Amino acid sequence: MLEFVLCIIIVLSAILALIQKDLLKAAILTGFSGGALAVLFQILLAPDVALTQAIVGAAIVPVFIALAVQKTQREDS
Amino acid sequence: MAQTQLAILLTSVALVVIGLYAAIFVDNIIKKIIGISFIEEGANLFIVAIGYKAGGVVPILMPGMDTSWFASNAAYPLPFGLVLTSIVIGASTLAVMLALVMVLYRRYGTLSTKVMLADTSKQEEYNE
Amino acid sequence: MKLYDQIFDVVKQFKKLFSPGPVTNADVSGSITAEIFLIVSLVLSAILLRHVNVLLAGLVTFILAIVLISNIPLIPKFKIEQEDSLEKMIFYAVVTLSIIVVFMYWGGNLV
Amino acid sequence: MNELIPLMVIVPLIAALLISAFSKFNKVTKIFAFVVAICLPLIPLLSNYGLHYFGGYEPILDNVTSFVYHPAITYSFTFLQQIFIAMIGLLTFLVIFVYLTKYKEVSGPYLFLLFLGTAAVTAMLLTDDIFHMFVFFEILALAQVGIVAASSIDYSYEMALKYMILGSIGSPIMLLGIGFLLALTGSVNVTDIATAVHNGLVDATSPVFLTSLGLIFFGWLYASGLPPFHTIKSGIYSKAEPHGAALLQSFTVISMISIVLIMHRIYSTLPIFEVLIVFFSILAMILGVSMALTQTDFRRMIGFLAVGELGFIGLGIGLGTNYAITAGLFQALNEIIITALLFIGFGAIVNATNEVDTRKLGGLLAYHPKVSLMLLIAGLAMAGVPPLSGFQSKLMLVQASLNCGFPEISILAIMVSIATFVVFVKTFYVMFLRPKPKELEVEGKEVPRAMIFAMGILLILVIGLGLFPDVVVNGISSFVGGIL
Numbered sequence: 190m191l192e193f194v195l196c197i198i199i200v201l202s203a204i205l206a207l208i209q210k211d212l213l214k215a216a217i218l219t220g221f222s223g224g225a226l227a228v229l230f231q232i233l234l235a236p237d238v239a240l241t242q243a244i245v246g247a248a249i250v251p252v253f254i255a256l257a258v259q260k261t262q263r264e265d266s
Numbered sequence: 267m268a269q270t271q272l273a274i275l276l277t278s279v280a281l282v283v284i285g286l287y288a289a290i291f292v293d294n295i296i297k298k299i300i301g302i303s304f305i306e307e308g309a310n311l312f313i314v315a316i317g318y319k320a321g322g323v324v325p326i327l328m329p330g331m332d333t334s335w336f337a338s339n340a341a342y343p344l345p346f347g348l349v350l351t352s353i354v355i356g357a358s359t360l361a362v363m364l365a366l367v368m369v370l371y372r373r374y375g376t377l378s379t380k381v382m383l384a385d386t387s388k389q390e391e392y393n394e
Numbered sequence: 395m396k397l398y399d400q401i402f403d404v405v406k407q408f409k410k411l412f413s414p415g416p417v418t419n420a421d422v423s424g425s426i427t428a429e430i431f432l433i434v435s436l437v438l439s440a441i442l443l444r445h446v447n448v449l450l451a452g453l454v455t456f457i458l459a460i461v462l463i464s465n466i467p468l469i470p471k472f473k474i475e476q477e478d479s480l481e482k483m484i485f486y487a488v489v490t491l492s493i494i495v496v497f498m499y500w501g502g503n504l505v
Numbered sequence: 506m507n508e509l510i511p512l513m514v515i516v517p518l519i520a521a522l523l524i525s526a527f528s529k530f531n532k533v534t535k536i537f538a539f540v541v542a543i544c545l546p547l548i549p550l551l552s553n554y555g556l557h558y559f560g561g562y563e564p565i566l567d568n569v570t571s572f573v574y575h576p577a578i579t580y581s582f583t584f585l586q587q588i589f590i591a592m593i594g595l596l597t598f599l600v601i602f603v604y605l606t607k608y609k610e611v612s613g614p615y616l617f618l619l620f621l622g623t624a625a626v627t628a629m630l631l632t633d634d635i636f637h638m639f640v641f642f643e644i645l646a647l648a649q650v651g652i653v654a655a656s657s658i659d660y661s662y663e664m665a666l667k668y669m670i671l672g673s674i675g676s677p678i679m680l681l682g683i684g685f686l687l688a689l690t691g692s693v694n695v696t697d698i699a700t701a702v703h704n705g706l707v708d709a710t711s712p713v714f715l716t717s718l719g720l721i722f723f724g725w726l727y728a729s730g731l732p733p734f735h736t737i738k739s740g741i742y743s744k745a746e747p748h749g750a751a752l753l754q755s756f757t758v759i760s761m762i763s764i765v766l767i768m769h770r771i772y773s774t775l776p777i778f779e780v781l782i783v784f785f786s787i788l789a790m791i792l793g794v795s796m797a798l799t800q801t802d803f804r805r806m807i808g809f810l811a812v813g814e815l816g817f818i819g820l821g822i823g824l825g826t827n828y829a830i831t832a833g834l835f836q837a838l839n840e841i842i843i844t845a846l847l848f849i850g851f852g853a854i855v856n857a858t859n860e861v862d863t864r865k866l867g868g869l870l871a872y873h874p875k876v877s878l879m880l881l882i883a884g885l886a887m888a889g890v891p892p893l894s895g896f897q898s899k900l901m902l903v904q905a906s907l908n909c910g911f912p913e914i915s916i917l918a919i920m921v922s923i924a925t926f927v928v929f930v931k932t933f934y935v936m937f938l939r940p941k942p943k944e945l946e947v948e949g950k951e952v953p954r955a956m957i958f959a960m961g962i963l964l965i966l967v968i969g970l971g972l973f974p975d976v977v978v979n980g981i982s983s984f985v986g987g988i989l
Binding site for chain 2 (some may be wrong): 196206207212216222225226229230254258262
């Protein structure tokens with residue numbers, strides 16, 4: 190049951206990230222998507238991939254995007 | 267449990283399609299890069315789903331496990347190893363793209379792809 | 395006489411292709427060569443369809459030749475489609491990807 | 506000495522890492538880079554042919570099905586790999602030599618990128634493992650972007666970002682294709698996959714197998730810069746430094762042939778595979794050459810010509826006979842040499858005049874007679890004038906397509922050669938022969954000796970391969986006989 194919820198979270202947060210006007214929110218939603226993907230990997234019997242994805246997808250990538258947004262501009266004009 | 271695999275395959279297809287949509291229709295360059303990174307995630311999810319075995323166990327041989335039972339019940343570990351590499355490559359590619367965007371923002375002052383990455387022969391007016 | 399006028403109009407249209415900047419005779423002759431080369435080679439490669447069906451090849455070659463010749467100058471149109479703006483590049487890449495995948499999935503066995 | 510096989514990848518990788526770590530010691534870096542660059546072409550020439558299993562995991566014979574399985578990442582080293590790796594090593598040496606003599610203060614990161622790219626293409630050629638190839642393909646893409654972005658030409662960052670965005674569409678699609686193959690066969694070793702396909706363990710007519718071909722094919726289009734990626738490929742050549750562009754085009758050619766050979770081993774039973782390759786190759790030839798005819802920036806012009814010439818390689822491989830594939834691979838070797846020579850030569854002109862627009866150039870024959878003569882010979886070689894090396898490979902291609910029963914393709918190939926000739930005659934006239942425009946200032950700058958030296962060595966190779974093609978062709982032909 191959990192995997193269906195996670196699938197929906199992944200797709201929904203991906204779509205929401207693309208329709209946000211605020212780029213910082215988009216970065217956070219990317220982290221949501223990556224984190225849910227990490228949990229899904231754990232359910233799919235791949236704990237090593239899940240650990241890497243949790244670090245990269247839920248922490249590093251959103252931080253990179255947030256840094257880029259901070260150095261450029263926040264709102265999507 | 268075939269439903270699980272079907273749902274996951276559909277999710278990975280959805281991620282790829284969202285990424286391709288973003289590549290064409292989203293104008294903001296940072297959002298475009300976020301969208302393109304979803305293609306990579308979709309491909310990763312698909313490859314992990316190959317190795318998944320319904321009702322199986324994690325492919326780590328613990329002491330005290332029966333080897334033949336483990337061989338017939340463990341998930342297939344080769345795709346997991348591949349995805350590890352792929353995730354790291356995707357993150358580094360994203361980092362390089364964002365770094366280039368930060369440099370280009372200083373020159374153009376906007377994140378619009380139509381301005382920033384237009385035909386080079388038409389960009390003379392933006393060049394200081 | 396309409397086609398004749400049209401062919402002579404081509405040279406004038408090439409002037410826009412090289413703006414801003416001067417137009418030299420070498421550039422114009424190069425563009426005319428490209429024009430002729432494009433038409434001839436596209437028609438020639440349409441003849442390759444004869445390995446599928448001879449009648450189809452004849453029909454396609456004939457129609458392609460008429461369409462291409464009545465639409466000269468082609469090079470300015472081709473050049474606009476192949477400029478290096480990201481939008482056009484991504485658009486053509488994604489269109490090619492979808493055509494390849496759809497064609498392979500449903501029609502890969504037909505050849 | 507089979508132990509040298511992994512060293513071909515390891516030496517440039519280690520050199521790249523060491524140089525980027527110790528780049529503040531300028532003189533030591535220079536000497537170290539020079540020594541490693543000399544070693545690069547020598548290692549493949551000294552090594553013996555054979556296989557290398559990483560970790561020492563030998564192939565396992567399955568007693569039930571009597572198939573051999575390869576658990577390790579395998580490097581296979583034959584004549585083809587030897588000749589191409591030696592060539593890329595020589596080219597890297599020449600490019601690094603030109604770079605080291607051009608600047609007093611060398612940049613460590615730039616040398617890092619050059620060595621990284623060399624290591625990546627070497628691994629792509631050697632490997633027998635499709636995922637290993639994908640990883641180095643991504644590393645190669647990053648190195649290419651770095652080489653473009655490091656140049657001081659206007660709009661190089663924009664072009665690098667465009668290339669990267671297109672790449673991050675192309676590469677995951679290729680990864681998906683590899684995933685499809687993995688799902689069908691359970692292996693990423695090309696030999697295992699090919700065995701499974703040819704012995705009927707995989708249904709070769711199933712839509713999934715065909716879709717995997719489509720997806721990997723799209724990744725190949727991106728890697729080799731065939732349409733729809735010909736604009737970006739020619740763009741990055743024109744925005745890189747000339748010596749960088751010489752290396753970039755060789756990376757493109759080698760990644761193209763290494764991926765297509767792997768695809769050929771897996772999918773050669775499908776008739777659609779050859780149709781796809783021939784279709785896109787013809788498109789590349791037509792679009793590349795017709796765009797090259799209308800360019801006014803001569804770096805962009807060579808970029809489009811290089812893409813057009815890639816069509817010949819694809820044509821040879823798409824025709825599928827032994828003779829045709831040999832011709833295609835020989836054409837690939839010739840193109841690496843000739844295009845590198847052209848990029849370095851035109852780079853010398855840019856160096857001397859600071860002008861890339863052909864409309865503002867003229868009368869350079871009096872100022873740079875050596876460079877113009879070498880460029881003329883290179884241009885004629887690319888157009889296929891006897892007795893130069895381009896003529897031999899193009900003649901083989903024309904004969905091969907006639908033997909296969911496609912006279913149209915022969916006519917098309919000859920027409921493309923003639924159009925290439927027109928491009929060169931036009932450019933040579935405009936740049937070297939016509940009177941010098943009054944506005945052009947040629948400040949009596951000498952062309953660097955290192956560039957003349959590099960061009961001279963490449964020119965000797967062009968003429969040598971034109972006079973004695975059998976040196977290479979026989980070896981390639983026996984290699985092709987092995988994979989068919």
